[in-house]
Amino acid sequence: xxxxxxxxxGPLADPNLKRPSDQFCRYCADSHGNLYPxxxxxxxxxxxxxxxxxxxTEREAxxxxxxxxxxxxxxAEK
Numbered sequence: 001x002x003x004x005x006x007x008x009x010g011p012l013a014d015p016n017l018k019r020p021s022d023q024f025c026r027y028c029a030d031s032h033g034n035l036y037p038x039x040x041x042x043x044x045x046x047x048x049x050x051x052x053x054x055x056x057t058e059r060e061a062x063x064x065x066x067x068x069x070x071x072x073x074x075x076a077e078k
Contacts (some may be wrong), residue, residue, distance in 0.1 A: 007041055007074040024074070035074060042066055 003012045007028035010017050017025040021033030028041050035041075045068060046061035053061070069075040 007035060007069075007072055008045055009068075009072060028074070038069070038075060041075075042069060045069065 004010065005012060005017070005025035005028055006023040008025060010025040010027065012018055012022075012025060017027070019026045019029045019033055020031065021029050021035075023029075024033060024035055027044050029035050042062060042065045045065035046058065049061045049064055050056055050058065056064075
């Protein structure tokens, strides 16, 4: 597939995000390329959402993150 993280959508072409995995970025996978647990990834995406959406609550951010993750290949089947 494309050059994006299949968990969060981050660009894998960015050397700062790259991991040994061809599918996941450093925020979504460990140094061996193993995907982190869903909860950990959801919290990370929620924190990212809160940085550029002023006024969003943590609860709203987590709900939006969960919705977003369902569209990503790593989480779509869950």
